Amino acid sequence: MSISIRYISSEESGAWDQLINSSPQGSIFLLNDCLSVYVENDPELHLFRLGYFDDHNNLLGGQALIHKKKAGIVRVQTLVHTWSYLDTPIVAGHIIQGSQEYYDIVYALAHKVRKSFLYYKVFCHPSIQDVRPLLQNQWSAEPEYAHIWDLQNPEDLLTELKKKKRFRQSNAIFQSLQFSSEKKGEIIEEFIPLYKKTAEQIGCKLSKSWERIFRALVDRMSDRNAIRFFTCRRTSGELLGVTTYVLNQIQNTAYGWQLAHIPLHGEKDFVSALYLYAIKTLSTEASSIDIAEGIRPTLYYFKDSLGTRSTPLFSVETPNANLWKNLITLARRAKQNVGYHSH
Numbered sequence: 001m002s003i004s005i006r007y008i009s010s011e012e013s014g015a016w017d018q019l020i021n022s023s024p025q026g027s028i029f030l031l032n033d034c035l036s037v038y039v040e041n042d043p044e045l046h047l048f049r050l051g052y053f054d055d056h057n058n059l060l061g062g063q064a065l066i067h068k069k070k071a072g073i074v075r076v077q078t079l080v081h082t083w084s085y086l087d088t089p090i091v092a093g094h095i096i097q098g099s100q101e102y103y104d105i106v107y108a109l110a111h112k113v114r115k116s117f118l119y120y121k122v123f124c125h126p127s128i129q130d131v132r133p134l135l136q137n138q139w140s141a142e143p144e145y146a147h148i149w150d151l152q153n154p155e156d157l158l159t160e161l162k163k164k165k166r167f168r169q170s171n172a173i174f175q176s177l178q179f180s181s182e183k184k185g186e187i188i189e190e191f192i193p194l195y196k197k198t199a200e201q202i203g204c205k206l207s208k209s210w211e212r213i214f215r216a217l218v219d220r221m222s223d224r225n226a227i228r229f230f231t232c233r234r235t236s237g238e239l240l241g242v243t244t245y246v247l248n249q250i251q252n253t254a255y256g257w258q259l260a261h262i263p264l265h266g267e268k269d270f271v272s273a274l275y276l277y278a279i280k281t282l283s284t285e286a287s288s289i290d291i292a293e294g295i296r297p298t299l300y301y302f303k304d305s306l307g308t309r310s311t312p313l314f315s316v317e318t319p320n321a322n323l324w325k326n327l328i329t330l331a332r333r334a335k336q337n338v339g340y341h342s343h
Contacts, residue, residue, distance in 0.1 A: 154283035
């Protein structure tokens with residue numbers, strides 16, 4: 001069988017969306033109109049989508065890679081404030097994992113990505129459990145863990161969570177504060193400044209284009225009735241916190257996306273109660289909630305304390321990852337030093 005792996009053109013966006021909707025790795029973040037938001041709202045960002053086609057020109061696999069260009073030619077991975085598995089390898093739903101066809105698709109994608117970037121790191125979707133095609137292409141792989149609430153029996157889950165230390169004060173919090181599900185509209189104007197303040201408090205630097213990209217993504221998701229805003233307010237109406245979730249109706253899964261909140265000093269922490277409210281509300285629309293990997297120990301300990309189920313996934317890096325990461329670090333330091341001495 002002859003195959004080809006190539007960039008996907010805008011004319012093939014329909015085939016791309018069909019692949020995303022059929023694949024276990026698919027999500028709303030990967031659909032064409034959501035991916036296009038980045039390059040439409042930030043001139044420094046670039047996107048190319050790889051496609052694996054069989055000899056009948058059927059699209060069987062792909063990968064979306066958002067990046068910047070240094071010196072106009074060198075592609076450099078860039079992190080965007082969105083979902084963790086944005087650049088995962090994607091394989092059509094009918095392909096059996098571990099089969100020769102699966103191997104060929106993932107191997108070809110891995111080979112093309114390593115030729116296109118000096119360094120790239122990917123968090124594979126948890127459904128990608130066979131990473132041998134990447135390993136045999138000299139990529140390295142390490143286990144990570146996604147944190148998932150199983151909503152098959154939501155009442156049982158909520159009962160168990162309320163026994164945990166982090167949730168024990170939730171009943172009192174529900175009595176003193178107001179929790180609700182709110183529509184897009186005005187909540188966006190309240191959410192954005194609160195999220196910026198939250199990011200500043202935890203030392204997370206948002207890009208200049210973050211707000212434009214966020215608004216555009218919310219518009220796309222709202223068009224599909226796929227985004228939910230859950231809020232916590234004082235009885236006076238003052239907003240204390242907002243958490244957002246994105247629904248994947250095809251896979252019956254919700255993804256935890258953004259959390260904005262004001263730390264309360266001398267008062268009970270309301271965030272755990274906000275999680276409980278979201279779980280109970282989303283249980284009518286999804287069978288699981290994925291709040292992604294922890295990355296740092298403090299973060300995965302926190303997510304473990306929320307009573308999530310740890311689900312293994314793989315983070316994979318292109319060959320010679322340490323060498324390239326060291327060179328990138330040196331280049332950044334040199335740039336900072338130049339900036340320092342110029343002032």
